[in-house]
Amino acid sequence: MLVSKLYAPTLREVPAEAEIPSHKLMLRAGYMRKSATGMYSYLPLAQRVLQKIETIIREELNAIDSQEILMPIVQPAEIWQQSGRWDVYGAEMWRLKDRHGHDYCLGPTHEEMITTLAHMDVNSYRQLPLSLYQIQDKFRDERRPRFGLMRSREFIMKDAYTFDKDEEGLNKSYQDMYDAYSKIFTRCGLTFRPVEADSGAIGGSGSHEFMVLADSGEAEISYCTQCDYAADTEKAELNLIEASAEEVLPKEKVVTPDCKTIADVCAYLKSPVEKSVKAVAYQSEKGLILCFVRGDHEVNDIKVINTCGVNQLEMAPAELLEAAGTTGGYMGPCGIDPEKAIVVCDQSVMKMHNFCCGANEEGYHFINVNPGRDFTPTFVADIRLMQEGDPCPRCGGKIAKARGIEVGQVFKLFTKYSEKLNATYLDENGKANPMFMGCYGIGVGRTMAAAVEQNNDKDGIIWPVEIAPYHVIVVPINIKDEAVKEKAFAVYAELKKAGIEVILDDRDERPGVKFKDADLIGYPVRVVLGKKTLDNGQIEVKARKTGSIRMLPADDFVDGIRAILEELKKS
Amino acid sequence: MLVSKLYAPTLREVPAEAEIPSHKLMLRAGYMRKSATGMYSYLPLAQRVLQKIETIIREELNAIDSQEILMPIVQPAEIWQQSGRWDVYGAEMWRLKDRHGHDYCLGPTHEEMITTLAHMDVNSYRQLPLSLYQIQDKFRDERRPRFGLMRSREFIMKDAYTFDKDEEGLNKSYQDMYDAYSKIFTRCGLTFRPVEADSGAIGGSGSHEFMVLADSGEAEISYCTQCDYAADTEKAELNLIEASAEEVLPKEKVVTPDCKTIADVCAYLKSPVEKSVKAVAYQSEKGLILCFVRGDHEVNDIKVINTCGVNQLEMAPAELLEAAGTTGGYMGPCGIDPEKAIVVCDQSVMKMHNFCCGANEEGYHFINVNPGRDFTPTFVADIRLMQEGDPCPRCGGKIAKARGIEVGQVFKLFTKYSEKLNATYLDENGKANPMFMGCYGIGVGRTMAAAVEQNNDKDGIIWPVEIAPYHVIVVPINIKDEAVKEKAFAVYAELKKAGIEVILDDRDERPGVKFKDADLIGYPVRVVLGKKTLDNGQIEVKARKTGSIRMLPADDFVDGIRAILEELKKS
Known part of the structure; x- marks a missing residue:
């Protein structure tokens, strides 16, 4: 891709409503535009990041035998009435009627829909376990949409659902999905923690939230510095500490x-x-x-x-x-x-x-x-908040705190929906039982925004290599210098040929402008070609994250750049 | 993938409302399920086909420098009021209100949205030409949804939009897109014709429809057997034929x-x-x-x-x-x-x-x-229908007829929307001009259904290799025979390793059941492993489309199968 062709219109002034880094930077750098309150168009750079996250999700879910499907956005009211949620959901659910006056909603989630599917087609224990997922737009008419992609009204979500014969099966499906989520967020290059979303103190939990750690996070997390215990502070349960004996004095x-x-x-x-x-x-x-x-x-x-x-x-x-x-x-x-x-x-x-x-x-x-x-x-x-230094309810280690952004959640539904929507299977003895279900979500756009929250500085975004829109930007200092230009295109072509995702800033702009844009957009590696360094047979390679600069031979740089990208992945 | 794990629930009885082959077969073979009138869930096999079509679309559009974006489904009424289409669209447009009573619609198309984006961010001739596309769900509340994916209310569409300085630029963008469409449908393995959708007789046309030829097609096409002229019969214009002189007799x-x-x-x-x-x-x-x-x-x-x-x-x-x-x-x-x-x-x-x-x-x-x-x-x-044998209005050749399914359309919008939505750019002289626009659609689900309409027989679907959910199915005659089973898994593993998309029917079912399912689902190539043929060191390879059977050595079959797949692509 050439920068002169890339559709990434930058903004000089960011709307005042943008409060957090991801919202500001993604508007400024031309990743997205608002079309209405809480609704955004994703421009080409964002679309590339989203697709990389989606590809990682697909690969990891396919690896645990989850199968991709696609369910409709518009859902008939009947199934929501049957589950009892039509009236419960309230104003957050977008409702609409068709030309015949029938009621529908825009899916805020798909438990009703998937359970109806399973009810139609899954009849036998031989068809279980079953794991299905989709990547699809979801709709919630938030009372106060804000923070850009963090709390929007139309958003991309990966939602998965598992069906099992019994609780044991559910536990296995849940664990598989939990492990896949850990791999997914690791592969996205994010620092995150799975936290227990309820009754965490005892050990077994029916739900975990995957939190990307970032100062701007809406949620406060309490985590153990010794074991892998972590919980939403508001939900973290404290163990009873045995007090030492002491002589009782008169009041x-x-x-x-x-x-x-x-x-x-x-x-x-x-x-x-x-x-x-x-x-x-x-x-x-x-x-x-x-x-x-x-x-x-x-x-x-x-x-x-x-x-x-x-x-x-x-x-x-x-x-x-x-x-x-x-x-x-x-x-x-x-x-x-x-x-x-x-x-x-x-x-x-x-x-x-x-x-x-x-x-x-x-x-x-x-x-x-x-x-x-x-x-x-x-x-x-237990009515108090867990606090820094408290003993871990799991191992007794010291509790520390961090702020986090919820990017995913895994949840055991047990038979809540299968009973209401009559999703039963016949077991080995021909007896009908409700299926044990789990549901699992990842906010795809939210993951992108969380990556920006976790990885930015005053100059702009610092993408993890794994989900960067391009890995490398090639910047010729002066595109009007024919020799520099020619070499820049050659370097660009060679990196491309080597399978590295590269973009060339072919614009006739001052170097300062090009560097500023490259930093703002957040390409992990910048290659600069100037007359002087080229005369010395060198090109300058800078890592956006560390700021470290390395000179590489102008005729042998591919392996060097690949090595820098690998280092960045590990850092 | 193993058939025992694949979620493709087959149906014994197809609902009476399914009238055409694609609708019947995709329900029967477990590709999709209806969730409401004109709305379908795509199950794993269909999702794989859809993604293959989408990948082909992306590759060909990226190749002509079109950039992928993603715009919201829910669109504010204001932009439709500005274009004048809010009132024109009628009952086909799904309308809804948010919790504050503001009006929105579910996008039936995105001209208003994209033109608003261009209005916001494209200001200079230096940013043109610009070509953007998205693959996104569209919504039309059809009066009479029918024929499965052919006329549904929620459907997947690729829509692209081009912006140019002038008509010359538009013509080039249009031609690029036309050529890309031809490549896309060719790569999908479809027999199709681009037909002139209006005023075709004169030569220049402002719109072409891409028609997949199939007997069940809704549209009748008249095409020239000598040149590339083709038009919707209802819209085909006839040239005036000069009559020979003749003596006038008394009435x-x-x-x-x-x-x-x-x-x-x-x-x-x-x-x-x-x-x-x-x-x-x-x-x-x-x-x-x-x-x-x-x-x-x-x-x-x-x-x-x-x-x-x-x-x-x-x-x-x-x-x-x-x-x-x-x-x-x-x-x-x-x-x-x-x-x-x-x-x-x-x-x-x-x-x-x-x-x-x-x-x-x-x-x-x-x-x-x-x-x-x-x-x-x-x-x-000119008030008559073009008919078989008529002279081609372009070259005088003979007109023939066929039925077609519209899977794509390219359309010159000129400045219709840019003028109404104020999408102007400053030219080299600093003068504001409206951008020249084109819009281009492909029905992704419709393309899948059209492929089935064009490629089926009494036994089921016959997928073109290019968009088949899997290329090869391996069927062991008797999975309980350990030697056969072991070899089947080995063949499966080897094909997989060779990059061939393969599925193994590991079910303990009669061979007849397995063959019937394989034919119904429509895998292009079936590999059968039986005790007898294995004893002779052979496996049986059958092409679904031609029915031809070839015996290949059981220890050297990958290249042979690859060759058969290549032959099928060319057939």
Whole structure:
């Protein structure tokens, strides 16, 4: 490809709505254009990246005997009514009618469709296991589309579905897919972590999210620095830590003037923060909820919601606290009337001894408080956020944190859809059983955007070699110099012949302009041909990622460039 | 791939609605399943065929410097309102609203979208010419979806668009695309003809349809047996043929009892049919229209509609004929009151001498009628259908007919959309000009179906090698015979290693069942391994298309099979 022909219109000014690097850079460098809110056209460079990701996906899924199909985008309402999701999905589902007034939707996902297919054609245990996938556009009418391809309304997704005879089969299919996903994201040149998306603490998990690590990630991940444990921080479950024995002291009320925060209190009392308990007060449809965690811990709203069986939490107003006989800044679990407030204590609080906490009275705290003796909560549960330095619930190692972008998810559906949509098979004894299903998604456009989030600098994108639109750009310093031009085309032709994906900047532009564009677009390797270096029989080869420059002989460079590309893949 | 794993569920009974071979066979052989009226899921075999067609399309379009992009399916109403097509498109366009009530459609085509893209980013003559394409689902809510993939509501289309500075550039882009299309359909192994889709007689045409020849084709094609002229019969224009001179004889009224058809009259009068003129009478919103063509010609309704400037034609009732002073079976152009009927004569009638025609009176005809002297029509025009044996309007050669399936179309748009959507570029002098556009479509699913229409027999599909889901099926007669089984897997492995796409029927089924399935699915080459032939050191290789069987050495067959595949490609 010649740059003069490449359709990659660059932008000088990026729309203000583009907030994150991938969105800004892909607009600026001419990878995509917005056609409507949350909808994008992919221009040639993006299309090449997408196709490379798709090829990697296809190869790895075909390798585990998953077979590619293609299901319609427009789906009849009936199958969604049968699964019970037609009414549940809400405004996020694009709905439409055909000319006869029949209801349809634009597939936000394809569980109903694939289960209907299996219902039609899979009848016998001999046809199982079965693994099918497609790469197809999906549609979700997001309330707030943003971040470019991260949260768009029309997006490319690879979705796969497995059908098995029983849970054992499902577990194997799930593991195969999990392994394939790991290979896929590795081959895309991405740094990622599969994280447990639910009930991770115990060991077995029904779902994993594949997270590409990047500072701009929407999700916070807690991962173990010693084992492969990783979880969405909001969902990470903590193990109960056995406390050491300690002599129980008598509870005392102490004056703590102007100590409104736990830090103030601990400083004033000269007590370590690990010996304190702090409170967060919520208003809910079940009334006031007082949550207590250790002074250096944070409350996890979602766990509180699940523990108390409520739908929503808001910060409790002062009046509500007064009515329950307490006050902001001095809340504590002792003496709260269970009729007036739900008291929820984190499990770790129940193992503490002789801690300090609010006395439910302006200016006073208790010290030497002990659970059981001094208070009995309504609920004891794991209600705190996992934090840096916490012990890994799997191996006890140290937890670290990172931000991540979800690019894939694997999920055990068990018989949820097969029962509702009547997808049964006859077993060896002629008995009908529902199939055990799994579903597995990869956001293809999102993977491309995540790669940019993880790999960029102030000058532009730094593509992993594996999914770069072209591997090498050849830049002649001055295209008007006939000798330079001729050599540039020769180098271009030789690289092409060697199977390296190469683009030649044949434009009559200043070198600075060409270098800027090359950096912005993010080709992994740049080859520069100038009169001087050519006179010395050399060409300059620069790796975009490391910035390292190497001079190669102008008549023997293919292997050298190939070696640089291989090094970049490993770096 | 192993047949035991392949997801290709066959059907014993094909739904009654499947009328044509491709629809029936692709359902029966497990290539596709219907999910709603006019909407299909493509199963693994079909997906492989589709991807092969897509690969051929990509290679040929990339070769002419067309660049692949991907535009959204959901398109905002605004751009369609700007082009004026939002209201024109009617019920065929799927419309929908988002959660904010904004109007969108599912793209039936992408002229508006691509022109908007060009408007945003193409500003200078230096960016032209530009050629972009995508392979994307299209949506048309057909009134009567039928014939499977031939007329469906959601379908895969390759659409390309070119942008040029001027008409000369457009002509070149058009020709490049025309040539690429010819290569694409040739590489798909199809017998096809590009036909002129409008005003073909003169020479230059603004549109060609690429027709795959098949008896079940919806369109009738007239093509020259000597030059490359071909046109949709309904649109084929006829040249005026100069008549030879002939002495004009006096008109006579003759009795022709019970001669209601032109054949009766000519037989009764012992006059050649080429010396007769017959009539067709229509009722229109402008009243009665009497059309006259030579006795052996047929009237083309569409040409009559265009000539008379009416919207619709129906057969005229007897009363209307009576009111105009004529009667069925005896209509003629002489003496018709122009106030009571529009008289339209085919151009060739005006060059005839001394012909016979109805006398507008039950039981009588005129002979020796001569145009001008005996009657003056309201309109003289080309109003007849081209027919077998007609002279080619291009070279005078003989016209033959065939039926065809439209699989592609190339179309010069000129500045129709660029003017409406303001897609202008600045020329060398800094002056803004609208871009000259072309648009080019290929129905990808339709091409697959057309291939089946052109290549099938009573046993099933006969895929052209180039787009077959697999090239070779290996069938061990008895998989329970360990030696046969082992050899079958070895043959399978060796073919695979040689880069031949091969599938192994490893099922424990009777040979008859396996052969039937292989024929139905349509693999080009079948390799059969039986105990007896293996004992003789041979394997049996059968070409699906020709039925010819060749025995190859069981230890040296790869080149032989490759040769058979090459022969099949050429056949």
